[in-house]
Amino acid sequence: MFLSFHGHLRNLLRRGYQNQQKIEHALNRRASIKDIIESMGVPHTEIGRLIINDQEVSFLHIPNNNTSVEIFPLSGPDDFLTATSLRPEPLPELIFALDMNVGKLVKLLRMAGIDTFYTNPISELELLKVGVEENRIVLSRNKDLLKRKALTFGYLVKNFSPEKQFQEIIHFFGLTRNLQPFTRCMACNGLLKKVDKQKIIAELEPLTKIHYHCFQQCSDCTKLYWSGSHKDKMVDIIKRCFPDQDFSVECKKH
Ligand SMILES: [Zn+2]
Incomplete structure:
Protein backbone atom coordinates (compact mmCIF):
# COMPACT_ATOMS: atom_id res chain seq x y z
CA MET A 1 0.00 0.00 0.00
CA SER A 75 -7.06 21.49 11.15
CA GLY A 76 -8.61 23.21 14.18
CA PRO A 77 -11.49 23.19 16.66
CA ASP A 78 -14.00 21.76 14.16
CA ASP A 79 -12.16 18.43 14.35
CA PHE A 80 -13.25 18.30 18.00
CA LEU A 81 -16.65 20.02 17.96
CA THR A 82 -18.28 18.49 14.85
CA ALA A 83 -18.82 14.87 13.85
CA THR A 84 -16.13 13.64 11.44
CA SER A 85 -15.45 10.26 9.83
CA LEU A 86 -12.67 9.71 12.35
CA ARG A 87 -14.58 10.95 15.41
CA PRO A 88 -18.34 10.58 14.91
CA GLU A 89 -19.18 11.70 18.45
CA PRO A 90 -17.85 15.24 18.91
CA LEU A 91 -17.09 17.00 22.18
CA PRO A 92 -19.67 19.40 23.65
CA GLU A 93 -17.00 22.01 24.47
CA LEU A 94 -13.27 22.62 24.40
CA ILE A 95 -11.98 21.74 27.85
CA PHE A 96 -8.62 20.21 28.67
CA ALA A 97 -6.64 17.77 30.80
CA LEU A 98 -2.89 18.35 31.02
CA ASP A 99 -0.13 15.78 31.10
CA MET A 100 2.67 16.47 33.61
CA ASN A 101 5.08 17.19 30.72
CA VAL A 102 3.11 20.37 29.92
CA GLY A 103 2.32 21.19 33.56
CA LYS A 104 3.50 24.81 33.35
CA LEU A 105 0.61 25.51 31.01
CA VAL A 106 -1.90 25.00 33.79
CA LYS A 107 -1.55 28.44 35.37
CA LEU A 108 -1.66 30.20 32.03
CA LEU A 109 -4.77 28.39 30.77
CA ARG A 110 -6.64 28.76 34.06
CA MET A 111 -5.56 32.40 34.29
CA ALA A 112 -7.19 32.91 30.88
CA GLY A 113 -10.38 31.31 32.24
CA ILE A 114 -10.05 28.00 30.38
CA ASP A 115 -11.35 24.88 32.13
CA THR A 116 -8.19 22.82 32.67
CA PHE A 117 -7.72 19.66 34.74
CA TYR A 118 -4.25 19.10 36.17
CA THR A 119 -2.79 17.13 39.01
CA ASN A 120 0.76 16.05 39.71
CA PRO A 121 1.66 13.24 40.08
CA ILE A 122 -0.81 11.32 37.95
CA SER A 123 -0.44 7.98 36.15
CA GLU A 124 -1.02 7.71 32.41
CA LEU A 125 -4.09 5.55 33.05
CA GLU A 126 -5.62 8.06 35.44
CA LEU A 127 -5.02 10.92 33.01
CA LEU A 128 -6.65 8.98 30.16
CA LYS A 129 -9.59 8.17 32.41
CA VAL A 130 -10.13 11.87 33.21
CA GLY A 131 -9.89 12.73 29.51
CA VAL A 132 -12.41 10.09 28.46
CA GLU A 133 -14.88 10.37 31.36
CA GLU A 134 -14.94 14.17 31.53
CA ASN A 135 -14.83 14.74 27.74
CA ARG A 136 -11.54 16.62 28.02
CA ILE A 137 -8.87 16.98 25.34
CA VAL A 138 -5.63 15.50 26.69
CA LEU A 139 -2.71 17.84 25.99
CA SER A 140 0.70 16.15 26.05
CA ARG A 141 4.17 16.10 24.53
CA ASN A 142 4.26 12.30 24.77
CA LYS A 143 3.46 10.68 21.42
CA ASP A 144 3.10 7.23 22.99
CA LEU A 145 0.42 8.44 25.41
CA LEU A 146 -1.56 9.89 22.50
CA LYS A 147 -1.45 6.52 20.72
CA ARG A 148 -3.48 4.91 23.50
CA LYS A 149 -6.58 3.26 22.13
CA ALA A 150 -8.85 4.53 24.92
CA LEU A 151 -8.20 8.12 23.89
CA THR A 152 -10.33 9.77 21.22
CA PHE A 153 -9.44 13.42 21.74
CA GLY A 154 -5.86 14.48 22.35
CA TYR A 155 -3.40 17.02 21.05
CA LEU A 156 0.38 16.90 20.80
CA VAL A 157 1.84 20.16 22.11
CA LYS A 158 4.59 21.23 19.71
CA ASN A 159 6.33 24.11 21.52
CA PHE A 160 8.75 23.91 24.46
CA SER A 161 8.29 27.16 26.36
CA PRO A 162 5.07 27.56 28.41
CA GLU A 163 4.22 30.94 26.86
CA LYS A 164 4.65 29.58 23.32
CA GLN A 165 2.58 26.54 24.30
CA PHE A 166 -0.11 28.86 25.65
CA GLN A 167 -0.23 30.79 22.36
CA GLU A 168 -0.22 27.52 20.40
CA ILE A 169 -3.23 26.11 22.26
CA ILE A 170 -5.24 29.35 22.21
CA HIS A 171 -4.65 29.86 18.48
CA PHE A 172 -5.11 26.23 17.39
CA PHE A 173 -8.36 25.80 19.28
CA GLY A 174 -9.63 29.25 18.23
CA LEU A 175 -10.03 30.42 21.82
CA THR A 176 -8.79 33.98 21.42
CA ARG A 177 -12.28 35.42 21.72
CA ASN A 178 -13.25 33.19 24.61
CA LEU A 179 -10.55 34.32 26.99
CA GLN A 180 -11.96 35.44 30.32
CA PRO A 181 -8.93 36.31 32.41
CA PHE A 182 -9.18 35.95 36.18
CA THR A 183 -12.46 34.07 36.31
CA ARG A 184 -10.96 30.74 37.39
CA CYS A 185 -8.82 29.62 40.32
CA MET A 186 -5.24 28.90 39.29
CA ALA A 187 -4.83 26.45 42.17
CA CYS A 188 -7.87 24.20 41.65
CA ASN A 189 -9.72 25.23 38.44
CA GLY A 190 -12.80 26.37 40.43
CA LEU A 191 -14.74 29.47 39.37
CA LEU A 192 -14.02 32.79 41.08
CA LYS A 193 -16.72 35.03 42.47
CA LYS A 194 -16.54 38.54 43.86
CA VAL A 195 -16.48 38.66 47.62
CA ASP A 196 -17.17 41.55 49.93
CA LYS A 197 -14.02 42.74 51.70
CA GLN A 198 -15.80 42.89 55.05
CA LYS A 199 -16.61 39.19 54.88
CA ILE A 200 -12.98 38.10 54.52
CA ILE A 201 -11.17 40.94 56.26
CA ALA A 202 -10.09 38.72 59.13
CA GLU A 203 -8.11 36.52 56.72
CA LEU A 204 -6.09 39.40 55.22
CA GLU A 205 -2.54 40.44 56.01
CA PRO A 206 -2.32 43.99 57.50
CA LEU A 207 -0.90 45.60 54.32
CA THR A 208 -3.37 43.86 52.02
CA LYS A 209 -6.15 45.10 54.29
CA ILE A 210 -4.99 48.68 53.78
CA HIS A 211 -4.10 48.70 50.09
CA TYR A 212 -6.68 46.47 48.38
CA HIS A 213 -10.44 46.72 48.22
CA CYS A 214 -11.54 44.40 45.45
CA PHE A 215 -11.42 40.63 46.10
CA GLN A 216 -12.43 37.42 44.44
CA GLN A 217 -12.76 34.02 46.07
CA CYS A 218 -12.62 30.50 44.60
CA SER A 219 -16.01 28.83 44.97
CA ASP A 220 -14.30 25.44 45.41
CA CYS A 221 -11.16 25.90 47.54
CA THR A 222 -11.96 29.39 49.01
CA LYS A 223 -8.55 30.81 47.97
CA LEU A 224 -8.60 34.62 47.80
CA TYR A 225 -7.41 36.70 44.84
CA TRP A 226 -6.79 40.43 44.61
CA SER A 227 -4.88 42.80 42.34
CA GLY A 228 -1.21 43.14 43.05
CA SER A 229 2.18 42.41 41.60
CA HIS A 230 1.33 38.76 40.88
CA LYS A 231 -1.82 39.64 38.96
CA ASP A 232 -0.07 42.49 37.13
CA LYS A 233 2.59 40.01 36.00
CA MET A 234 -0.12 37.72 34.68
CA VAL A 235 -1.82 40.57 32.81
CA ASP A 236 1.56 41.36 31.21
CA ILE A 237 1.89 37.74 30.05
CA ILE A 238 -1.57 37.76 28.45
CA LYS A 239 -0.91 41.09 26.76
CA ARG A 240 2.46 39.86 25.50
CA CYS A 241 0.96 36.64 24.13
CA PHE A 242 -2.07 38.30 22.56
CA PRO A 243 -1.13 41.92 21.76
CA ASP A 244 -4.17 42.43 19.51
CA GLN A 245 -6.71 41.56 22.18
CA ASP A 246 -8.24 44.04 24.56
CA PHE A 247 -8.62 42.48 27.98
CA SER A 248 -10.33 44.46 30.64
CA VAL A 249 -9.37 43.32 34.09
CA GLU A 250 -12.26 43.88 36.42
CA CYS A 251 -10.46 44.49 39.70
CA LYS A 252 -7.91 47.22 39.27
CA LYS A 253 -5.48 48.25 41.97
CA HIS A 254 -6.91 51.07 44.08
ZN1 LIG B 1 -9.63 27.07 44.02
Whole structure:
Protein backbone atom coordinates (compact mmCIF):
# COMPACT_ATOMS: atom_id res chain seq x y z
CA MET A 1 0.00 0.00 0.00
CA PHE A 2 0.99 3.66 -0.27
CA LEU A 3 0.77 6.36 2.39
CA SER A 4 1.16 10.12 1.89
CA PHE A 5 1.44 12.17 5.07
CA HIS A 6 0.68 15.89 4.91
CA GLY A 7 1.69 18.95 6.93
CA HIS A 8 3.43 18.52 10.27
CA LEU A 9 2.54 14.79 10.37
CA ARG A 10 5.71 14.13 8.37
CA ASN A 11 7.79 15.44 11.29
CA LEU A 12 6.19 12.83 13.54
CA LEU A 13 7.15 9.88 11.33
CA ARG A 14 9.93 7.53 12.37
CA ARG A 15 13.31 8.24 10.87
CA GLY A 16 13.63 6.63 7.48
CA TYR A 17 10.08 7.61 6.54
CA GLN A 18 10.43 11.37 6.98
CA ASN A 19 11.99 12.17 3.61
CA GLN A 20 9.57 10.13 1.55
CA GLN A 21 6.70 11.93 -0.20
CA LYS A 22 4.85 8.66 -0.68
CA ILE A 23 5.69 5.73 1.53
CA GLU A 24 5.38 2.24 0.09
CA HIS A 25 4.45 -0.27 2.76
CA ALA A 26 4.08 -4.00 2.12
CA LEU A 27 1.24 -5.50 4.15
CA ASN A 28 2.03 -8.83 5.72
CA ARG A 29 -0.96 -9.04 8.03
CA ARG A 30 -4.51 -7.79 8.29
CA ALA A 31 -4.40 -4.48 10.18
CA SER A 32 -6.49 -1.34 10.50
CA ILE A 33 -5.26 1.84 8.87
CA LYS A 34 -4.93 3.34 12.38
CA ASP A 35 -2.53 0.61 13.53
CA ILE A 36 -0.42 0.93 10.38
CA ILE A 37 -0.13 4.71 10.71
CA GLU A 38 0.73 4.53 14.41
CA SER A 39 3.42 1.88 13.74
CA MET A 40 5.08 4.56 11.59
CA GLY A 41 5.18 6.98 14.54
CA VAL A 42 2.12 9.23 14.13
CA PRO A 43 -0.44 9.22 17.01
CA HIS A 44 -4.05 8.84 15.84
CA THR A 45 -5.05 11.93 17.83
CA GLU A 46 -3.04 14.13 15.41
CA ILE A 47 -4.94 13.00 12.32
CA GLY A 48 -7.85 15.03 10.98
CA ARG A 49 -8.79 13.14 7.79
CA LEU A 50 -7.96 9.91 5.97
CA ILE A 51 -8.75 9.92 2.25
CA ILE A 52 -8.82 6.86 -0.02
CA ASN A 53 -10.05 7.32 -3.61
CA ASP A 54 -11.49 10.75 -2.77
CA GLN A 55 -13.54 9.25 0.08
CA GLU A 56 -13.06 9.83 3.77
CA VAL A 57 -12.59 6.61 5.71
CA SER A 58 -12.55 5.79 9.42
CA PHE A 59 -9.64 4.52 11.52
CA LEU A 60 -11.10 1.00 11.28
CA HIS A 61 -10.60 0.79 7.51
CA ILE A 62 -8.62 -2.32 6.49
CA PRO A 63 -6.38 -1.49 3.52
CA ASN A 64 -4.97 -3.92 0.94
CA ASN A 65 -1.74 -3.74 -1.03
CA ASN A 66 -3.36 -1.59 -3.74
CA THR A 67 -4.66 1.02 -1.31
CA SER A 68 -3.30 4.55 -1.53
CA VAL A 69 -4.16 6.77 1.44
CA GLU A 70 -3.74 10.52 2.02
CA ILE A 71 -3.30 11.43 5.68
CA PHE A 72 -4.09 14.98 6.79
CA PRO A 73 -3.44 16.59 10.18
CA LEU A 74 -6.06 18.11 12.50
CA SER A 75 -7.06 21.49 11.15
CA GLY A 76 -8.61 23.21 14.18
CA PRO A 77 -11.49 23.19 16.66
CA ASP A 78 -14.00 21.76 14.16
CA ASP A 79 -12.16 18.43 14.35
CA PHE A 80 -13.25 18.30 18.00
CA LEU A 81 -16.65 20.02 17.96
CA THR A 82 -18.28 18.49 14.85
CA ALA A 83 -18.82 14.87 13.85
CA THR A 84 -16.13 13.64 11.44
CA SER A 85 -15.45 10.26 9.83
CA LEU A 86 -12.67 9.71 12.35
CA ARG A 87 -14.58 10.95 15.41
CA PRO A 88 -18.34 10.58 14.91
CA GLU A 89 -19.18 11.70 18.45
CA PRO A 90 -17.85 15.24 18.91
CA LEU A 91 -17.09 17.00 22.18
CA PRO A 92 -19.67 19.40 23.65
CA GLU A 93 -17.00 22.01 24.47
CA LEU A 94 -13.27 22.62 24.40
CA ILE A 95 -11.98 21.74 27.85
CA PHE A 96 -8.62 20.21 28.67
CA ALA A 97 -6.64 17.77 30.80
CA LEU A 98 -2.89 18.35 31.02
CA ASP A 99 -0.13 15.78 31.10
CA MET A 100 2.67 16.47 33.61
CA ASN A 101 5.08 17.19 30.72
CA VAL A 102 3.11 20.37 29.92
CA GLY A 103 2.32 21.19 33.56
CA LYS A 104 3.50 24.81 33.35
CA LEU A 105 0.61 25.51 31.01
CA VAL A 106 -1.90 25.00 33.79
CA LYS A 107 -1.55 28.44 35.37
CA LEU A 108 -1.66 30.20 32.03
CA LEU A 109 -4.77 28.39 30.77
CA ARG A 110 -6.64 28.76 34.06
CA MET A 111 -5.56 32.40 34.29
CA ALA A 112 -7.19 32.91 30.88
CA GLY A 113 -10.38 31.31 32.24
CA ILE A 114 -10.05 28.00 30.38
CA ASP A 115 -11.35 24.88 32.13
CA THR A 116 -8.19 22.82 32.67
CA PHE A 117 -7.72 19.66 34.74
CA TYR A 118 -4.25 19.10 36.17
CA THR A 119 -2.79 17.13 39.01
CA ASN A 120 0.76 16.05 39.71
CA PRO A 121 1.66 13.24 40.08
CA ILE A 122 -0.81 11.32 37.95
CA SER A 123 -0.44 7.98 36.15
CA GLU A 124 -1.02 7.71 32.41
CA LEU A 125 -4.09 5.55 33.05
CA GLU A 126 -5.62 8.06 35.44
CA LEU A 127 -5.02 10.92 33.01
CA LEU A 128 -6.65 8.98 30.16
CA LYS A 129 -9.59 8.17 32.41
CA VAL A 130 -10.13 11.87 33.21
CA GLY A 131 -9.89 12.73 29.51
CA VAL A 132 -12.41 10.09 28.46
CA GLU A 133 -14.88 10.37 31.36
CA GLU A 134 -14.94 14.17 31.53
CA ASN A 135 -14.83 14.74 27.74
CA ARG A 136 -11.54 16.62 28.02
CA ILE A 137 -8.87 16.98 25.34
CA VAL A 138 -5.63 15.50 26.69
CA LEU A 139 -2.71 17.84 25.99
CA SER A 140 0.70 16.15 26.05
CA ARG A 141 4.17 16.10 24.53
CA ASN A 142 4.26 12.30 24.77
CA LYS A 143 3.46 10.68 21.42
CA ASP A 144 3.10 7.23 22.99
CA LEU A 145 0.42 8.44 25.41
CA LEU A 146 -1.56 9.89 22.50
CA LYS A 147 -1.45 6.52 20.72
CA ARG A 148 -3.48 4.91 23.50
CA LYS A 149 -6.58 3.26 22.13
CA ALA A 150 -8.85 4.53 24.92
CA LEU A 151 -8.20 8.12 23.89
CA THR A 152 -10.33 9.77 21.22
CA PHE A 153 -9.44 13.42 21.74
CA GLY A 154 -5.86 14.48 22.35
CA TYR A 155 -3.40 17.02 21.05
CA LEU A 156 0.38 16.90 20.80
CA VAL A 157 1.84 20.16 22.11
CA LYS A 158 4.59 21.23 19.71
CA ASN A 159 6.33 24.11 21.52
CA PHE A 160 8.75 23.91 24.46
CA SER A 161 8.29 27.16 26.36
CA PRO A 162 5.07 27.56 28.41
CA GLU A 163 4.22 30.94 26.86
CA LYS A 164 4.65 29.58 23.32
CA GLN A 165 2.58 26.54 24.30
CA PHE A 166 -0.11 28.86 25.65
CA GLN A 167 -0.23 30.79 22.36
CA GLU A 168 -0.22 27.52 20.40
CA ILE A 169 -3.23 26.11 22.26
CA ILE A 170 -5.24 29.35 22.21
CA HIS A 171 -4.65 29.86 18.48
CA PHE A 172 -5.11 26.23 17.39
CA PHE A 173 -8.36 25.80 19.28
CA GLY A 174 -9.63 29.25 18.23
CA LEU A 175 -10.03 30.42 21.82
CA THR A 176 -8.79 33.98 21.42
CA ARG A 177 -12.28 35.42 21.72
CA ASN A 178 -13.25 33.19 24.61
CA LEU A 179 -10.55 34.32 26.99
CA GLN A 180 -11.96 35.44 30.32
CA PRO A 181 -8.93 36.31 32.41
CA PHE A 182 -9.18 35.95 36.18
CA THR A 183 -12.46 34.07 36.31
CA ARG A 184 -10.96 30.74 37.39
CA CYS A 185 -8.82 29.62 40.32
CA MET A 186 -5.24 28.90 39.29
CA ALA A 187 -4.83 26.45 42.17
CA CYS A 188 -7.87 24.20 41.65
CA ASN A 189 -9.72 25.23 38.44
CA GLY A 190 -12.80 26.37 40.43
CA LEU A 191 -14.74 29.47 39.37
CA LEU A 192 -14.02 32.79 41.08
CA LYS A 193 -16.72 35.03 42.47
CA LYS A 194 -16.54 38.54 43.86
CA VAL A 195 -16.48 38.66 47.62
CA ASP A 196 -17.17 41.55 49.93
CA LYS A 197 -14.02 42.74 51.70
CA GLN A 198 -15.80 42.89 55.05
CA LYS A 199 -16.61 39.19 54.88
CA ILE A 200 -12.98 38.10 54.52
CA ILE A 201 -11.17 40.94 56.26
CA ALA A 202 -10.09 38.72 59.13
CA GLU A 203 -8.11 36.52 56.72
CA LEU A 204 -6.09 39.40 55.22
CA GLU A 205 -2.54 40.44 56.01
CA PRO A 206 -2.32 43.99 57.50
CA LEU A 207 -0.90 45.60 54.32
CA THR A 208 -3.37 43.86 52.02
CA LYS A 209 -6.15 45.10 54.29
CA ILE A 210 -4.99 48.68 53.78
CA HIS A 211 -4.10 48.70 50.09
CA TYR A 212 -6.68 46.47 48.38
CA HIS A 213 -10.44 46.72 48.22
CA CYS A 214 -11.54 44.40 45.45
CA PHE A 215 -11.42 40.63 46.10
CA GLN A 216 -12.43 37.42 44.44
CA GLN A 217 -12.76 34.02 46.07
CA CYS A 218 -12.62 30.50 44.60
CA SER A 219 -16.01 28.83 44.97
CA ASP A 220 -14.30 25.44 45.41
CA CYS A 221 -11.16 25.90 47.54
CA THR A 222 -11.96 29.39 49.01
CA LYS A 223 -8.55 30.81 47.97
CA LEU A 224 -8.60 34.62 47.80
CA TYR A 225 -7.41 36.70 44.84
CA TRP A 226 -6.79 40.43 44.61
CA SER A 227 -4.88 42.80 42.34
CA GLY A 228 -1.21 43.14 43.05
CA SER A 229 2.18 42.41 41.60
CA HIS A 230 1.33 38.76 40.88
CA LYS A 231 -1.82 39.64 38.96
CA ASP A 232 -0.07 42.49 37.13
CA LYS A 233 2.59 40.01 36.00
CA MET A 234 -0.12 37.72 34.68
CA VAL A 235 -1.82 40.57 32.81
CA ASP A 236 1.56 41.36 31.21
CA ILE A 237 1.89 37.74 30.05
CA ILE A 238 -1.57 37.76 28.45
CA LYS A 239 -0.91 41.09 26.76
CA ARG A 240 2.46 39.86 25.50
CA CYS A 241 0.96 36.64 24.13
CA PHE A 242 -2.07 38.30 22.56
CA PRO A 243 -1.13 41.92 21.76
CA ASP A 244 -4.17 42.43 19.51
CA GLN A 245 -6.71 41.56 22.18
CA ASP A 246 -8.24 44.04 24.56
CA PHE A 247 -8.62 42.48 27.98
CA SER A 248 -10.33 44.46 30.64
CA VAL A 249 -9.37 43.32 34.09
CA GLU A 250 -12.26 43.88 36.42
CA CYS A 251 -10.46 44.49 39.70
CA LYS A 252 -7.91 47.22 39.27
CA LYS A 253 -5.48 48.25 41.97
CA HIS A 254 -6.91 51.07 44.08
ZN1 LIG B 1 -9.63 27.07 44.02
